[in-house]
Amino acid sequence: MFGAGRVRRIGGAALALVSTALVSVLVSQPAMAATSVTRTMAWNNTAPSLIRPNTDYTTLQTATRVPGTVDGKALRLTLPADPEAGPMGGVGFETTKAYKYGTFGSRMKTADCTGQKNAPGVITAAFTYSRDHADTNGNGVTDNNEIDFEILCSQPDVVWMTIWTDYSETSNNLRSISRVVNVRTGEVLYNCYITAYGKGCEKPLPGENLPARTTPIPGFDASKQFRTYKFDWSADRVVFYTFDNQNRKVVLWDYRGPSDRIPQSPSLFMQNVWHSANWAPFGSTAKPTRPTVANTALIDSTFLPQ
Numbered sequence: 001m002f003g004a005g006r007v008r009r010i011g012g013a014a015l016a017l018v019s020t021a022l023v024s025v026l027v028s029q030p031a032m033a034a035t036s037v038t039r040t041m042a043w044n045n046t047a048p049s050l051i052r053p054n055t056d057y058t059t060l061q062t063a064t065r066v067p068g069t070v071d072g073k074a075l076r077l078t079l080p081a082d083p084e085a086g087p088m089g090g091v092g093f094e095t096t097k098a099y100k101y102g103t104f105g106s107r108m109k110t111a112d113c114t115g116q117k118n119a120p121g122v123i124t125a126a127f128t129y130s131r132d133h134a135d136t137n138g139n140g141v142t143d144n145n146e147i148d149f150e151i152l153c154s155q156p157d158v159v160w161m162t163i164w165t166d167y168s169e170t171s172n173n174l175r176s177i178s179r180v181v182n183v184r185t186g187e188v189l190y191n192c193y194i195t196a197y198g199k200g201c202e203k204p205l206p207g208e209n210l211p212a213r214t215t216p217i218p219g220f221d222a223s224k225q226f227r228t229y230k231f232d233w234s235a236d237r238v239v240f241y242t243f244d245n246q247n248r249k250v251v252l253w254d255y256r257g258p259s260d261r262i263p264q265s266p267s268l269f270m271q272n273v274w275h276s277a278n279w280a281p282f283g284s285t286a287k288p289t290r291p292t293v294a295n296t297a298l299i300d301s302t303f304l305p306q
């Protein structure tokens with residue numbers, strides 16, 4: 001389920017294809033408390049100055065009179081029919097500045113592939129990411145700093161979360177811990193730290209698999225409802241959460257494991273919609289198909305540190 005093709009969507013090779021005009025200059029930011037005040041971008045204008053598209057296929061267009069939004073307006077991210085596989089064949093944006101720690105997230109309705117044949121592989125994601133593929137943490141593996149939410153259109157009750165620190169495409173060495181939760185039932189489907197593809201999970205360390213279950217959210221469907229997804233990133237903890245039908249906070253993952261398994265480098269915040277050719281729904285071995293029609297995610301708002 002975590003095949004190499006999955007990581008290549010983002011692990012260096014994919015985002016290295018971004019044109020040089022879009023390559024960011026990462027500026028060190030002072031450390032922020034995880035509870036720092038959040039800036040809300042409501043997407044009530046076409047292109048906030050903090051944001052730029054990051055693939056050739058992206059046009060940042062605000063839709064109006066969108067049901068379910070707070071302000072009637074949302075960014076429409078439409079993945080065209082028959083896209084190339086990988087994030088650079090998708091649509092997405094990134095911040096123009098980098099952040100180190102803070103609260104990030106989005107209120108969004110993810111791509112909906114209800115009624116499309118053969119479970120098309122379409123991912124909607126919201127994540128921090130650093131293009132500084134150095135070895136700042138000094139563990140001998142190329143750094144890959146990323147904290148992500150990802151949702152498959154064909155399994156919209158399930159949320160995938162991953163904390164990355166390292167990934168080397170050439171050596172197949174990586175460091176990432178993932179958790180997969182069925183948000184509707186509260187069942188934790190998967191919680192796994194890996195150091196190489198094909199090697200299996202490491203034994204979980206204290207604080208890496210909390211909470212054991214999450215509070216169920218009846219009727220949760222990421223592709224049918226606007227939902228808020230946030231994470232609080234700090235040096236020694238990452239807390240992922242959403243909100244239930246009464247707008248109460250529901251923690252999906254409270255990572256308090258070793259801090260060397262948490263990114264410690266300034267990162268951009270990104271959101272995208274893209275086609276994965278090999279990321280199957282959890283519990284399925286069916287190879288996802290290339291979508292034959294357009295798929296759209298709607299972003300009501302994006303949350304960033306101040």
Ligand SMILES: [Ca+2]
Nearest residue numbers: 135141142143
């Ligand atoms: Ca490293």
Ligand SMILES: [Ca+2]
Nearest residue numbers: 042071073300
């Ligand atoms: Ca909005």
